[in-house]
Amino acid sequence: MASQKPDLQTTKKIFSQWNREKLVNYAASLSKAMGAERAKHKALTSQIESAKDWLQGLTLVEEIGQHLSSTLNLDEVLALLLKRVTEALNAEDGSILLTEEISGDLIFQISLGAISEEIKPFRIPKGEGIAGEVALTGVPIRVDNAQKDKRHFKQIDIDTGFLTQTILCVPLLTRQRVIGVIEVFNKRSGPFTDEDQVILSSIANFAAIAIENARLHQRVLAERDRVVLAQEETSRKLQRDLHDGPTQLVAAIQMNLDFAKQALKKDPSLVEKELDEIIGLAQKATHQMRTLLFELRPLVLETQGLAAALTTFLKRRQKDERTALHLTVNSDRPDNAIPRLISKSEMAIFAIVQEAVNNALKHAMAYNIYVSLDLKKDRLSVTILDDGQGFDLNAVSNNYEDRGSYGMINIKERAAVAGGNLAIKSAPGAGAEIQVNILLTPGLLVAERDEA
Ligand SMILES: Nc1ncnc2c1ncn2[C@@H]1O[C@H](COP(=O)(O)OP(=O)(O)OP(=O)(O)O)[C@@H](O)[C@H]1O
Ligand SMILES: [Mg+2]
Structure with a gap:
């Protein structure tokens, strides 16, 4: 049998055809794998970035927590809180509103930026606007276009000249009760994110406790002043009552006794009448003293x-x-x-x-x-x-x-x-x-x- 020598041309052709197919497939799968790796890398990078943000957020939460527990002065607590929060969330402005106990209205306590003094007299009726809704429901609200949001209180923008674009507003909650809200406006690098909301909510949780403590402290100081005033008032009243009542009567008794003494020498017939008068005055003085003692306690x-x-x-x-x-x-x-x-x-x-x-x-x-x-x-x-x-x-x-x-x-x-x-x-x-x-x-x- 004659051996058949492979034709070089044909071999080359077969090989290169097979090889090319394989190579193309190989290249395709390689590129797919690389794409997946790239995506994984991208996902990992963004996870690292967001982990960094979280870490920053947590550090901020811890830092603000420490600062807040260092003072019991309400104004200081609010100023410090707002300054750090707006800085950390890269917001143009922010404000803190506290709920008025009787009306349920929100009252501006503090706000940052050039407009802070103008915004201070504002009060937001219960349930109105974004802040009012957050205070009523206890649920945070994030707004990406404030001008198109019907709930946004545009009158404040008109009155203050501040153009609100984005808003993040979270409740200040203690013991299941909303005591106010904290809001930040216009993040410089785009809309507020989920992370911003979580960070602000965490800060709000213990800010509410710090605010509550500072308010309690304020109340205790006011109560102390009131007690001091009440004590002063009681001593003033006692002094006045003693002066106008028994002191006058004792002075009259003294005068009548002098008169009776002289009468004894000059005209003893007048003495009995004088003594009756003295007895009457003494009875009146005793009654007044007893009344004073009764009214005191x-x-x-x-x-x-x-x-x-x-x-x-x-x-x-x-x-x-x-x-x-x-x-x-x-x-x-x-x-x-x-x-x-x-x-x-x-x-x-x-x-x-x-x-x-x-x-x-x-x-x-x-x-x-x-x-x-x-x-x-x-x-x-x-x-x-x-x-x-x-x-x-x-x-x-x-x-x-x-x-x-x-x-x-x-x-x-x-x-x-x-x-x-x-x-x-x-x-x-x-x-x-x-x-x-x-x-x-x-x-x-x-x-x-x-x-x-
Ligand atoms: N029953 C009343 N009839 C008429 N006027 C009254 C009556 N009660 C209060 N007033 C008026 O109200 C004012 C305020 O009363 P208030 O008790 O606060 O002060 P005061 O009696 O003048 O001083 P204080 O109570 O400190 O001794 C009185 O000065 C008086 O003019
Ligand atoms: Mg009075």
Whole structure:
């Protein structure tokens, strides 16, 4: 058999055809693998970048946390917080708004940038605008185009000349309660991101605690000042009462004794009358001193409660006054009883009646002063009404600074201490009525067994 030699040309052809196919396939799979590697690399790089951002964010959170716990001054806490947050999130501006407890409105506390002073008087009604919605729902909001967002409060932009483009707003939450919001505006490098939101929310979490602590501290300081003022006021009143009452009477007793001594030498028949007068003055002085002691610390209030203490108070006062003092107690409980309240509330109510009756005696020129305690279900009303000349409520409220009197202010503060709502009605010529309405919640009532 003749051997067949492969034809070189054919071999080359076959090989190169096979090889080319293989090479093409190989190249294709290589390029695919490289593409995948590149994508992986890209993903890894971006993961590293975002890990870096996170780390920066966490460092910032920790750093702000440390700073915030270093001060209890509310203004300092807010300023420091806002400065660091806007810097870190690369925002053009920012602001912090706190919720007003009674109205639920948001009040601007601080904002950065040139417009900060202009923005300060603003108040945002409850639930309105982006900040209002965040405060109401407790959920953060991010806006990429503020001018097109209907919720954005454009009036603030108009008034301040600041053009808001992007917004990130998160709630300040403590104990499941929104106490305000913190917002940043116009990130310089594009819209705010998920990470920005997470970082701001983490900062807001302990910023809220720092703000709450600073507010508590402020309240404690204000309370301390109030206690000092109240003590000063009590000593002033005591001084005045001692001066106008018993001191005058003791001086009169001294004069009458001198007179009696002289009469003894010149005309002994006058002495008995003089001595009677002296006895009368001494009795009056004793009564006034006892009344003063009673009013300083009405023990009967501690032992028997409001109705008994008010009865004693009005009886003692009636002795020195021509105005008729009346007390009525109406209760829907057996024996017309008024339940015992915690001592703080009873003392506050007693002090309100004391001041209102003193005012009516001093200023009203009334024929009658009516004090009443009315209890229906769980509502207690305490009313002090007079038929005197009345007064202009607005005028009196507006010039406290000038007069330096504290009576009405004390009545307001004590109504709050008693846990009640205060209503004052008066007009020139129409008498005056002061009423405190208290909802008797379990926390205000002394438990029956403690009472026994
Ligand atoms: N029942 C009342 N009738 C008429 N005027 C009143 C009555 N109660 C208060 N006023 C007016 O309101 C003002 C403010 O009362 P307030 O108790 O705050 O001060 P004050 O009695 O003058 O001083 P203080 O209570 O500090 O001794 C009084 O000066 C008086 O003009
Ligand atoms: Mg007064």
